[in-house]
Amino acid sequence: MSIMNDSNLAPFLQHIAHCHTARLPGTRRPFYCEQIQIGWxxxxxxSALGELRLETGDGFGVPHGSDLQNLGAExxxxxxxxxxxxxxxxxTLDNRVLGQIDRGALPLLGLTAQGVHLNGLVRKESGLFIWLGHRSPHKRLDPGKLDHLVAGGVCAGIGPLExxxxxxxxEASIKADLIAQAKPVATIRYAMERPEGLRRDTLHCYDLYLPEAFVPEPADGEVEFFKLLPIEEVFSxxxxxxxxxxNVNLVLIDLFLRQNLFSPSDAAILRAALNAS
Incomplete structure (x- = not known):
């Protein structure tokens, strides 16, 4: 059942729009690898790429995927x-791996990054609850913000499930046998202007229903603490x-949609905005 009225739709749309701020190409130029455009x-x-003699006719590029790591280092x-x-x-767009590069270089070259996000859910008699993490104040990106129970990048050589x-x-001391029960529920894409450059992210989203007795424990210092909140409070x-x-806002909006927390007319508007790429 819907827990909002039509007049409150704007904040959710603003969160979605905030992650779709890139207008391509804008002032960017194409980036090629093996003559395939893979970035902006x-x-x-x-000037740096010009000095490295990587300029092409309309942009910049490297001849081989093996050159990407050295470019990032330079x-x-x-x-x-x-x-x-x-x-x-x-x-490439058809998921052929060309090479590897430092994660921090991705936005400067406008390369796509892969990430995973997990909705850690608990079903109680009183309703549905979700675990949220409080990001460390020392995090480089969005310190102190609320985050998912589990979220992170897909590093080289592994897939989203790994x-x-x-x-x-x-991040949360969740053992392999428990995380194996997570179910893929959505793929969210966006292109966003950030101080570090262009974020072209693909988020692989999962739901995991956890036992009431389960309590996550921060393990690597990236999260200060976790809180279990009713979904209505997270919605607010x-x-x-x-x-x-x-980007956690986007994954939570998708969860709210799948939990039927919006009216059908509002849900249609939000789904269209969320799926725009």
Whole structure:
């Protein structure tokens, strides 16, 4: 049953619009690898790529996928971004892996990143609850914001399910036999302007129904603590505040839609906005 009225739809649409701020190409130029366009280059690194003799007719590029990692290292040496020291796969639209590059270089080159998000759910007699994490104040991105029970990037060489299991163990001490029960529920894409550059993210979203007795424990310092909240309270947090991390809002809106928390007419509007890419 719907728990909102039509006049309150705007905040949810604003969260979605906030993650769809990129207008391509804008001032960016194409980035190629093996003559395939895979990204959009930030103007801040035009001169650096020119000095590296990577300019093509209409943009920039590298001849081989094996050149990507060295390019990322060179851009970090020039202090054009802060490296994460974590490699991500760089793929074509048909998911052929071309090579790897430091995660921090992805936005400067406008390359697509893969991530996983888990709705940690608990069904009680009083209703549906969801675990949220409070991000560490020392996080580089959105410190102190509310986050999912498990969320993270898909690093090089593994797929979303492996990444989910890895992040679940590291972030919330969830064992493999429990995380194996998670169900894929949605794929969300967006292109967003950020201070670090262009985020072109693909989020693989999962639901996991947890026992009432389960209590997650922060394991790697990325989360300060976890809280179990009624879904109605989480709904209000998304609607009325800016306390939730930007892309977590999108995954939660998808959850609210699947839990029928919107009227049918509002749900149709939100689904169309959420699926725009």
């Amino acid at each position: 280059v930030d103007p801040r690194i035009f 851009l970090a040496c020039r202090e054009l971004y802060r490296p994460h020291h974590e490699l991500f796969d760089v793929s 990444a989910l299991a890895k992040e679940a163990e590291e 947090l998304v609607r009325d505040t800016q306390k939730v991390k930007f």
